[in-house]
Amino acid sequence: xxxxxxxxxxxxxxxxxxxxxxxxxxxxxxxxxxxxxxxxxxxxxxxxxxxxxxxxxxxxxxxxxxxxxxxxxxxxxxxxxxxxxxxxxxxxxxxxxxxxxxxxxxxxxxxxxxxxxxxxxxxxxxxxxxxxxxxxxxxxxxxxxxxxxxxxxxxxxxxxxxxxxxxxxxxxxxxxxxxxxxxxxxxxxxxxxxxxxxxxxxxxxxxxxxxxxxxxxxxxxxxxxxxxxxxxxxxxxxxxxxxxxxxxxxxxxxxxxxxxxxxxxxxxxxxxxxxxxxxxxxxxxxxxxxxxxxxxxxxxxxxxxxxxxxxxxxxxxxxxxxxxxxxxxxxxxxxxxxxxxxxxxxxxxxxxxxxxxxxxxxxxxxxxxxxxxxxxxxxxxxxxxxxxxxxxxxxxxxxxx
Amino acid sequence: xxxxxxxxxxxxxxxxxxxxxxxxxxxxxxxxxxxxxxxxxxxxxxxxxxxxxxxxxxxxxxxxxxxxxxxxxxxxxxxxxxxxxxxxxxxxxxxxxxxxxxxxxxxxxxxxxxxxxxxxxxxxxxxxxxxxxxxxxxxxxxxxxxxxxxxxxxxxxxxxxxxxxxxxxxxxxxxxxxxxxxxxxxxxxxxxxxxxxxxxxxxxxxxxxxxxxxxxxxxxxxxxxxxxxxxxxxxxxxxxxxxxxxxxxxxxxxxxxxxxxxxxxxxxxxxxxxxxxxxxxxxxxxxxxxxxxxxxxxxxxxxxxxxxxxxxxxxxxxxxxxxxxxxxxxxxxxxxxxxxxxxxxxxxxxxxxxxxxxxxxxxxxxxxxxxxxxxxxxxxxxxxxxxxxxxxxxxxxxxxx
Numbered sequence: 161x162x163x164x165x166x167x168x169x170x171x172x173x174x175x176x177x178x179x180x181x182x183x184x185x186x187x188x189x190x191x192x193x194x195x196x197x198x199x200x201x202x203x204x205x206x207x208x209x210x211x212x213x214x215x216x217x218x219x220x221x222x223x224x225x226x227x228x229x230x231x232x233x234x235x236x237x238x239x240x241x242x243x244x245x246x247x248x249x250x251x252x253x254x255x256x257x258x259x260x261x262x263x264x265x266x267x268x269x270x271x272x273x274x275x276x277x278x279x280x281x282x283x284x285x286x287x288x289x290x291x292x293x294x295x296x297x298x299x300x301x302x303x304x305x306x307x308x309x310x311x312x313x314x315x316x317x318x319x320x321x322x323x324x325x326x327x328x329x330x331x332x333x334x335x336x337x338x339x340x341x342x343x344x345x346x347x348x349x350x351x352x353x354x355x356x357x358x359x360x361x362x363x364x365x366x367x368x369x370x371x372x373x374x375x376x377x378x379x380x381x382x383x384x385x386x387x388x389x390x391x392x393x394x395x396x397x398x399x400x401x402x403x404x405x406x407x408x409x410x411x412x413x414x415x416x417x418x419x420x421x422x423x424x425x426x427x428x429x430x431x432x433x434x435x436x437x438x439x440x441x442x443x444x445x446x447x448x449x450x451x452x453x454x455x456x457x458x459x460x461x462x463x464x465x466x467x468x469x470x471x472x473x474x475x476x477x478x479x480x481x482x483x484x485x486x487x488x489x490x491x492x493x494x495x496x497x498x499x500x501x502x503x504x505x506x507x508x509x510x511x512x513x514x515x516x517x518x519x520x521x522x523x524x525x526x527x528x529x530x531x532x533x534x535x536x537x538x539x540x541x542x543x544x545x546x547x548x549x550x551x552x553x554x555x556x557x558x559x560x561x
Numbered sequence: 562x563x564x565x566x567x568x569x570x571x572x573x574x575x576x577x578x579x580x581x582x583x584x585x586x587x588x589x590x591x592x593x594x595x596x597x598x599x600x601x602x603x604x605x606x607x608x609x610x611x612x613x614x615x616x617x618x619x620x621x622x623x624x625x626x627x628x629x630x631x632x633x634x635x636x637x638x639x640x641x642x643x644x645x646x647x648x649x650x651x652x653x654x655x656x657x658x659x660x661x662x663x664x665x666x667x668x669x670x671x672x673x674x675x676x677x678x679x680x681x682x683x684x685x686x687x688x689x690x691x692x693x694x695x696x697x698x699x700x701x702x703x704x705x706x707x708x709x710x711x712x713x714x715x716x717x718x719x720x721x722x723x724x725x726x727x728x729x730x731x732x733x734x735x736x737x738x739x740x741x742x743x744x745x746x747x748x749x750x751x752x753x754x755x756x757x758x759x760x761x762x763x764x765x766x767x768x769x770x771x772x773x774x775x776x777x778x779x780x781x782x783x784x785x786x787x788x789x790x791x792x793x794x795x796x797x798x799x800x801x802x803x804x805x806x807x808x809x810x811x812x813x814x815x816x817x818x819x820x821x822x823x824x825x826x827x828x829x830x831x832x833x834x835x836x837x838x839x840x841x842x843x844x845x846x847x848x849x850x851x852x853x854x855x856x857x858x859x860x861x862x863x864x865x866x867x868x869x870x871x872x873x874x875x876x877x878x879x880x881x882x883x884x885x886x887x888x889x890x891x892x893x894x895x896x897x898x899x900x901x902x903x904x905x906x907x908x909x910x911x912x913x914x915x916x917x918x919x920x921x922x923x924x925x926x927x928x929x930x931x932x933x934x935x936x937x938x939x940x941x942x943x944x945x946x947x948x949x950x951x952x953x954x955x956x957x958x959x960x961x962x
Contacts, residue, residue, distance in 0.1 A: 351770025369752025
């Protein structure tokens with residue numbers, strides 16, 4: 161029941177071990193749940209306690225180590241043999257005297273890794289300052305080095321099977337967006353729209369359902385469209401308001417984010433103006449993207465397009481996306497911004513999100529793209545326009561409603 | 562539009578400053594989004610980038626510091642004056658040369674805090690090993706001390722307004738559970754049940770809607786009921802299977818979790834047996850809980866109840882709950898387990914979750930409780946039984962369907 165053939169996991173592990181060799185690492189300790197999933201298949205909501213995957217450069221299987229009650233999840237969701245799955249006792253959980261890294265440090269010691277060069281994901285959510293302190297205390301002779309974003313780099317170029325999963329995620333995003341837009345009407349509440357989006361992103365199609373996305377639907381409304389990361393309230397939508405919907409379809413943990421801006425009834429002149437600037441900008445970018453460009457080059461296309469309208473935007477235009485867990489669907493590797501030297505290659509995937517936020521209004525109209533051999537293509541097929549909800553229909557409504 | 566009166570926030574801040582004094586801290590740096598929300602009201606999905614709240618022991622307002630595009634969210638969701646809201650430029654986000662803690666370190670330096678005793682939340686998700694390294698590098702003369710769980714301790718005893726919000730969250734949990742149970746039927750898919758749960762936990766009642774919970778609905782099915790932290794798939798439910806539903810209603814970020822076990826059709830003898838053990842155990846616990854007991858005492862009641870059936874359970878029986886953000890609704894302070902010396906006081910709130918997981922089946926039947934002056938009461942009013950879905954109805958169905 162693994163989402164990928166075992167040989168795909170083994171190939172990912174091999175690439176990881178090759179990068180470890182270049183970085184001079186004997187061992188890599190992985191705490192990013194997306195990286196754990198990517199290498200092993202592991203999938204459970206257990207990252208709220210400390211857990212880790214150990215990659216030994218000489219070994220053909222990683223080791224999963226986590227809370228005892230989650231070891232059965234590792235047994236059913238990963239490809240490793242059971243002797244590679246280790247549980248620590250519950251007394252280590254949220255204790256003020258014991259810490260899971262003491263157990264893990266002891267385990268590494270027993271494995272003979274106490275004087276190794278050990279890579280750790282220094283800037284990941286699930287590797288806390290204390291986890292690092294405890295690990296260093298347990299292994300005083302080890303040399304700790306940065307393993308930051310090492311597996312994330314491997315994740316950047318997607319396999320055909322990953323692209324297929326993202327295509328399914330895209331269909332889920334379309335369905336959720338379509339139904340969300342239908343619910344964004346004066347008299348409905350923001351929570352009704354959020355509920356409808358959730359219902360459809362998860363129940364999905366007859367053929368497949370969706371997973372929880374790494375970020376909840378974002379739904380800034382009215383003047384709050386100038387504030388990108390607000391969620392919803394139980395306030396009632398008003399005629400004439402703008403509403404931003406940013407969501408992602410998620411399938412087998414693979415994300416396709418999409419943002420659209422909706423006007424409830426006739427849009428303001430300002431909303432029309434900034435929408436058309438955002439759409440012109442993203443259209444130019446989508447025309448220009450091709451392998452061999454850097455992310456910085458891509459951002460320059462957007463910057464020039466904006467400049468023609470006398471606008472400068474501080475925030476990045478986009479970022480690499482794929483498999484992920486809360487709290488972020490971005491891969492934290494390449495950003496589409498000034499100076500990013502990452503060279504585009506086929507099957508890299510990005511969320512291109514030209515957000516324009518002003519004092520009292522904002523707009524987001526985004527696409528998730530795959531770099532192809534000759535250019536790029538969008539995952540979703542959804543009108544790239546300011547949506548006037550009173551007149552909005554889709555030709556293939558029957559299929560996705 | 563703050564969910565609490567400004568005096569309630571100020572009182573929380575005062576309690577925090579008192580604990581800081583006892584701990585010998587000049588400054589406390591808060592990265593836990595629940596603690597940030599608790600002290601300031603701050604509420605946005607921005608914790609996927611580095612952000613912080615600075616509490617100076619001499620100051621009557623905290624300072625919010627985060628990504629520039631989230632500063633407007635701080636302006637509209639907190640009670641602090643605008644000069645206490647600081648944004649850092651976007652170039653610090655997910656960069657391999659710059660780190661937000663460099664900006665924050667510089668800011669603390671300018672504030673004259675460079676030689677202070679600074680408390681940090683060492684074991685929180687959103688304070689990474691690298692964040693701590695960068696902060697120490699920026700402030701070489703500061704003394705860093707543990708501020709772990711300091712604000713979390715203040716959060717343990719709820720105010721009347723917080724209890725009111727948890728009562729609303731409880732109603733959302735009931736609605737979501739009721740509708741989830743109705744969807745757990747042979748022929749439906751797990752994703753259909755998850756979608757229905759989400760729809761109702763968020764659309765809520767006519768009077769109010771719900772927020773996203775800190776943990777997604779958990780839905781282990783069949784043999785996988787032995788594995789607590791699995792989410793859903795698009796597999797079809799089968800007649801005769803057991804299904805665990807663990808979810809929380811969430812209102813203004815306050816959580817009331819609840820778990821129930823459902824049998825699709827006639828339950829197996831084993832499921833009947835372990836359910837009755839779990840129910841007997843939780844009923845005994847609910848009868849015994851009262852102020853003055855320790856969490857360890859409470860666990861002993863459960864342990865004795867289990868022992869009569871020849872069962873020992875390794876995992877803790879419960880934990881403190883309240884305001885929270887992903888990835889956990891637990892407060893990480895008191896656990897209901899052997900040896901926990903926390904003394905129960907009125908308006909402490911716990912999720913009591915007697916989960917029993919065996920090789921091929923498991924059961925969870927839980928309650929979230931408030932400690933009262935004389936005992937305890939449950940937040941939800943939902944049959945505390947193994948639910949046989951073919952015959953399940955609620956008397957007040959009209960109200961919550």
